[in-house]
Amino acid sequence: MTHGFSVAPWELRWDTLDLDALERTESIFALSNGHIGMRGTLEEGEPRGLPGTYLNGFYERHPLPYAEAGYGYPEDGQTVVNVTDGKIIRLLVQDEPLDMRYGRAIEHHRVLDFRSGTLRRDTVWESPTGRRVRVRSERLVSFTQRAVAAIHYEVEPLDGDIQLVLQSDLLANEPVESATKDPRVGSALDAPLVAEHGEGDGLHAVLVHQTRRSKLRVAAGMYHSFEAGDGMACEMHVEDDLARLSAAIDVPSGSRLAVTKLIGYGWSARRSVPALRAQVHAALAGARQTGWQGLLDEQRAYLDEFWANADVEIEGDAELQQAVRFGLFHVLQAGARGESRAIPAKGLTGPGYDGHSFWDSETFVLPVLTYTMPESARDALRWRHGTLDKARERAQALGLEGATFPWRSIDGAECSAYWPAGTGAFHVSADVADAVARYLAATDDEDFEREHAVEILVETARLWRSLGHHDVHGGFRIDGVTGPDEYTAVVDNNVYTNLMAQRNLREAAAACERQPSVAARLGVTDEETAAWQHAASKMVVPYDEMLGVHPQSERFTEHARWDFDATPQENYPLLLHYPYFDLYRKQVVKQADLVMAMYTRGDAFTPEQKGRNVDYYEPLTVRDSSLSACVQAVLAAEVGYLDLAYDYFAEAALTDLHDLHANVRNGLHIASLAGAWLVAVAGFGGMRDHDRALAFAPRLPSALTRLAFRLSYRGSRFAVEIDQSGASYTLLDGPSLTVRHHGEPVELTKGAAERRAIEELTPREAPGQPKGREPHRRTPKF
Ligand code: BGC
Numbered sequence: 001m002t003h004g005f006s007v008a009p010w011e012l013r014w015d016t017l018d019l020d021a022l023e024r025t026e027s028i029f030a031l032s033n034g035h036i037g038m039r040g041t042l043e044e045g046e047p048r049g050l051p052g053t054y055l056n057g058f059y060e061r062h063p064l065p066y067a068e069a070g071y072g073y074p075e076d077g078q079t080v081v082n083v084t085d086g087k088i089i090r091l092l093v094q095d096e097p098l099d100m101r102y103g104r105a106i107e108h109h110r111v112l113d114f115r116s117g118t119l120r121r122d123t124v125w126e127s128p129t130g131r132r133v134r135v136r137s138e139r140l141v142s143f144t145q146r147a148v149a150a151i152h153y154e155v156e157p158l159d160g161d162i163q164l165v166l167q168s169d170l171l172a173n174e175p176v177e178s179a180t181k182d183p184r185v186g187s188a189l190d191a192p193l194v195a196e197h198g199e200g201d202g203l204h205a206v207l208v209h210q211t212r213r214s215k216l217r218v219a220a221g222m223y224h225s226f227e228a229g230d231g232m233a234c235e236m237h238v239e240d241d242l243a244r245l246s247a248a249i250d251v252p253s254g255s256r257l258a259v260t261k262l263i264g265y266g267w268s269a270r271r272s273v274p275a276l277r278a279q280v281h282a283a284l285a286g287a288r289q290t291g292w293q294g295l296l297d298e299q300r301a302y303l304d305e306f307w308a309n310a311d312v313e314i315e316g317d318a319e320l321q322q323a324v325r326f327g328l329f330h331v332l333q334a335g336a337r338g339e340s341r342a343i344p345a346k347g348l349t350g351p352g353y354d355g356h357s358f359w360d361s362e363t364f365v366l367p368v369l370t371y372t373m374p375e376s377a378r379d380a381l382r383w384r385h386g387t388l389d390k391a392r393e394r395a396q397a398l399g400l401e402g403a404t405f406p407w408r409s410i411d412g413a414e415c416s417a418y419w420p421a422g423t424g425a426f427h428v429s430a431d432v433a434d435a436v437a438r439y440l441a442a443t444d445d446e447d448f449e450r451e452h453a454v455e456i457l458v459e460t461a462r463l464w465r466s467l468g469h470h471d472v473h474g475g476f477r478i479d480g481v482t483g484p485d486e487y488t489a490v491v492d493n494n495v496y497t498n499l500m501a502q503r504n505l506r507e508a509a510a511a512c513e514r515q516p517s518v519a520a521r522l523g524v525t526d527e528e529t530a531a532w533q534h535a536a537s538k539m540v541v542p543y544d545e546m547l548g549v550h551p552q553s554e555r556f557t558e559h560a561r562w563d564f565d566a567t568p569q570e571n572y573p574l575l576l577h578y579p580y581f582d583l584y585r586k587q588v589v590k591q592a593d594l595v596m597a598m599y600t601r602g603d604a605f606t607p608e609q610k611g612r613n614v615d616y617y618e619p620l621t622v623r624d625s626s627l628s629a630c631v632q633a634v635l636a637a638e639v640g641y642l643d644l645a646y647d648y649f650a651e652a653a654l655t656d657l658h659d660l661h662a663n664v665r666n667g668l669h670i671a672s673l674a675g676a677w678l679v680a681v682a683g684f685g686g687m688r689d690h691d692r693a694l695a696f697a698p699r700l701p702s703a704l705t706r707l708a709f710r711l712s713y714r715g716s717r718f719a720v721e722i723d724q725s726g727a728s729y730t731l732l733d734g735p736s737l738t739v740r741h742h743g744e745p746v747e748l749t750k751g752a753a754e755r756r757a758i759e760e761l762t763p764r765e766a767p768g769q770p771k772g773r774e775p776h777r778r779t780p781k782f
Contacts, residue, residue: 023049023665034338037348062188080355084220086263195240205243310372319781327673350667362435364671387412402462420489430500461508485593491553562588573624591628630675646701
């Protein structure tokens with residue numbers, strides 16, 4: 001048992017009733033299919049931590065608060081809305097409400113099952129007057145029927161005959177504590193839904209609402225089917241924000257009351273009340289026809305397929321095995337059925353970051369999806385494509401060409417109110433382009449290339465050409481931007497940004513060459529592609545000759561070093577305890593930046609440079625962002641610090657299960673969970689995908705005895721299995737392909753596993769970290 005969860009390979013189990021941990025477990029037990037998200041709240045609605053039901057893309061607008069306005073500052077913010085809650089099923093035992101704060105929980109178990117894709121609960125509760133019942137529930141948010149969630153709920157009397165009353169609700173405008181301190185934002189989110197329609201009869205009900213400002217409309221419906229003896233009295237009651245089915249029945253000892261509650265959702269910016277209502281009726285009709293068992297079977301089949309393509313097996317550390325599968329399960333939940341909507345930084349697990357998407361999606365989550373569920377990666381990129389008009393408008397407002405993708409957003413419009421770590425982080429546009437290029441290389445999806453990819457690559461390349469300039473020496477500079485490290489802002493020639501822009505410019509030129517008619521339609525001329533190539537070839541990449549390292553941006557290595565020894569532990573994260581001006585002018589790194597560049601643009605550095613740069617940046621990097629550990633792990637593994645990489649692996653994988661950033665209540669850190677896959681595959685598997693080819697350089701830390709993963713690549717699926725002395729590569733299906741193993745080509749053909757040896761490394765001592773910021777030394781947990 002660690003941090004309340006028992007270690008098991010395919011499930012996450014919680015065996016106590018710790019009401020103080022409710023907010024945390026609600027995020028961790030959240031269910032989602034990328035379209036609907038439901039926090040893991042108890043069915044009875046109370047006690048609760050932070051209730052939340054979300055629909056991807058559904059938000060309320062509010063004015064962005066500025067003390068002093070400035071030109072080009074976005075005016076409107078967007079915040080994810082807690083929509084109509086369909087999870088609530090209250091129970092009265094005789095006449096006492098089941099409430100875990102009262103009476104006694106004789107048993108209470110909750111299990112998130114990674115293979116069935118469900119959350120199960122098993123509670124034996126004794127009421128304050130001593131009546132005992134067993135409540136079992138299982139719920140799912142369907143991967144196959146995207147608009148549907150379902151709960152199967154059973155009550156069994158344990159002390160003789162009993163009267164049970166069950167109340168099943170749809171509840172809108174559920175009061176939630178606002179995360180924001182700004183009253184203007186808080187008031188926009190206080191009861192954001194205006195009732196437009198309510199109906200209910202017999203066992204079904206539908207409520208339709210609209211947000212006040214963003215004018216988005218949501219319909220939620222419920223339908224019940226009971227398994228119970230005779231004599232049940234049912235009544236449906238509907239008001240503006242509530243539909244409630246009350247069902248009363250005498251349940252004799254030895255039998256039980258069971259109900260399946262089907263919940264359907266639909267939302268739209270354009271569709272009318274009747275259209276949305278019809279949509280929800282249709283979703284419920286489909287789910288009724290499938291039935292509870294059918295929904296369970298479909299869910300299982302979907303997950304079987306997912307794990308066949310995406311599983312990562314780890315031997316030597318059972319807790320990490322569980323954590324990595326937990327992470328993959330949530331990455332799937334965040335990205336599976338978003339279908340042309342964004343993948344938010346928290347998925348649909350909580351209100352953190354207002355439900356916004358960041359570069360997290362393209363840089364951390366999409367690599368996982370590209371090689372395991374390529375269609376989901378494509379859909380997420382189609383969302384970016386769908387926001388190009390907004391990105392072009394933003395570029396225009398900033399006096400730039402092409403498209404500037406937002407730093408944070410729900411619908412594609414920039415929502416960051418803080419320039420230096422918002423719009424200033426222009427690299428997000430190159431990150432999108434990089435994800436597009438990776439997806440194309442991994443799939444050869446020509447339709448996507450023609451219809452979406454070329455336009456994204458061209459518009460982002462245009463941005464770089466206008467944002468940068470050739471200096472008097474001919475070098476192409478990109479000045480006044482912020483790289484991934486938010487403790488250094490508005491700088492010149494950030495190496496990460498410049499190298500990613502360089503790739504963006506080259507990929508755009510190559511795509512135009514492959515798709516000349518699309519390029520012509522976009523008005524791309526030969527002069528323009530030549531200019532991109534020229535800018536790429538002249539890209540400035542600062543280097544400190546004296547220290548033999550890359551400054552992460554110009555002059556970075558000349559700044560004063562942060563006084564880590566004088567910084568007490570409780571002052572982390574630094575951004576909450578020191579002014580930005582001081583962080584900006586000193587050498588202190590919030591999250592991997594130059595080290596990130598050495599991962600995504602590893603082809604631009606020599607092995608010696610990588611080693612020296614890692615040694616230089618480790619002692620400066622405080623990991624105040626959860627996006628750092630995984631990247632540091634990948635580079636530590638590459639340069640030979642395998643045990644350090646293992647420590648960081650654990651940090652990335654356990655970020656949420658151990659609540660390492662003390663904010664899991666607001667939702668999971670999806671990028672860090674995806675980052676655990678990156679460490680396994682790119683760190684210990686050494687996988688790199690530069691230049692449209694796959695290369696591996698596997699090597700395990702001493703604690704692990706075996707690591708295995710599966711990848712999809714250009715219509716083939718193959719498995720990689722690594723132990724301490726070698727690695728084998730097996731083509732599972734699809735055409736043969738060639739990969740590299742520590743530089744040597746390996747041809748994979750059907751039927752034969754190709755095994756190759758791994759040379760031992762000469763151990764080198766790993767660098768230290770800032771005082772008090774060392775990663776936890778990992779000892780394997782079984
Ligand atoms: C990080 C960003 C990240 C954002 C959302 C911030 O703390 O610095 O890089 O995109 O969180 O996860």
